[in-house]
Amino acid sequence: MALLIKAGREAPENWIRAFNAAFPDMECRVWPEVGKREEIEYFLGNELPEGEFAKLPNLKLVAGTRVGVEGLLKDASLPRHIPIIRNTDRQRAATMTGWVLYHVIRHHRRFAEFAANQQARKWEHLQFTAPEKLRIGIMGLGNLGGTVARSLTALMYDVAGWSRSPKKIAGVESFAGAEGLPAFLARSDVLVSILPKTPATNDLMNAERFAQLPKGAYFINCGRGTTVDEPALLAALDSGHLSGAALDVYKVEPLPADHPFWGHPKVAMTPHYSCTGSASYGAEGVIEAIRKVRAGETLTNTVDRKEGY
Numbered sequence: 001m002a003l004l005i006k007a008g009r010e011a012p013e014n015w016i017r018a019f020n021a022a023f024p025d026m027e028c029r030v031w032p033e034v035g036k037r038e039e040i041e042y043f044l045g046n047e048l049p050e051g052e053f054a055k056l057p058n059l060k061l062v063a064g065t066r067v068g069v070e071g072l073l074k075d076a077s078l079p080r081h082i083p084i085i086r087n088t089d090r091q092r093a094a095t096m097t098g099w100v101l102y103h104v105i106r107h108h109r110r111f112a113e114f115a116a117n118q119q120a121r122k123w124e125h126l127q128f129t130a131p132e133k134l135r136i137g138i139m140g141l142g143n144l145g146g147t148v149a150r151s152l153t154a155l156m157y158d159v160a161g162w163s164r165s166p167k168k169i170a171g172v173e174s175f176a177g178a179e180g181l182p183a184f185l186a187r188s189d190v191l192v193s194i195l196p197k198t199p200a201t202n203d204l205m206n207a208e209r210f211a212q213l214p215k216g217a218y219f220i221n222c223g224r225g226t227t228v229d230e231p232a233l234l235a236a237l238d239s240g241h242l243s244g245a246a247l248d249v250y251k252v253e254p255l256p257a258d259h260p261f262w263g264h265p266k267v268a269m270t271p272h273y274s275c276t277g278s279a280s281y282g283a284e285g286v287i288e289a290i291r292k293v294r295a296g297e298t299l300t301n302t303v304d305r306k307e308g309y
């Protein structure tokens, strides 16, 4: 039994340490040192060169080191019956939550204005809405969005979420599917998108949907840039319908130097930076899945190939 690793940014040794501790009998090999291909039962990584999966006849499980599975799904050589497990890294969820909370609070508590006041040496108490009166909508209530939603309820915000299937999260109003979207948007003073890149989410936030948000709404995107029709977002900011936006992800990354987001006074930007994971936490879910495969148990939380996440 062997695990093939094609690590992302993190050193493979960090992953190997975690897997050796959990499975002393499992050999870890680092791409491109595949060795005997028939011995590879598990793959950890975000992609392989086209056609390589087909050369692993005893592959039983695939896991990404990142959350997005676009790189794995585009490879037709990855047999459809091989399960891809979803990333449930606690550290990613925690760091993503910190990024979202920062932007919600920066907007709600008017910290950009305080920064300007400090420059002007102006002493002024700016008013802010009671948190329970600020309606926050989270698009995507998975590992990341669910953690963000729970943290916002702890800060007394009025939180709702939108997902494909209805969810039960204490203190979070659930909206689901296309039929739930208009009412969800209409009650979102702050809209946070933590949706995956799929055909169904492509350009979801277009001119029509931005118009369904309350006037003065604030938009936050840390899911994927493909969810947003960027010219429509710029138009909604410039018309004053949106009061601002905090963006971490873009249609084209790195964002081209001449993109209007860079210099836009209403846009706060980071370069695909909102969360981070590490092998010690990322390995937890992979170890659990390998244990289940070895015990012949059914895997839960696997990627739905048809839906693309």
Ligand code: NDP
Pocket (backbone or CB within 6 Å): 067, 068, 069, 086, 087, 092, 139, 140, 141, 142, 143, 144, 145, 146, 162, 163, 164, 165, 166, 177, 194, 195, 196, 197, 198, 200, 201, 222, 223, 224, 248, 249, 272, 273, 274, 275, 309
């Ligand atoms: P999950 O798969 O756990 O959750 C995805 C959520 O999106 C689910 O609640 C799902 O609904 C919902 N969803 C998917 N498609 C639709 C749709 N068409 N309509 C309504 N809801 C939909 O993913 P994570 O929470 O772990 O991650 C979410 C995304 O965040 C990733 O796919 C990735 O693209 C992005 N990301 C961004 C990072 C960054 O640095 N900016 C870092 C990490 C991830 P349901 O629950 O009903 O299935």
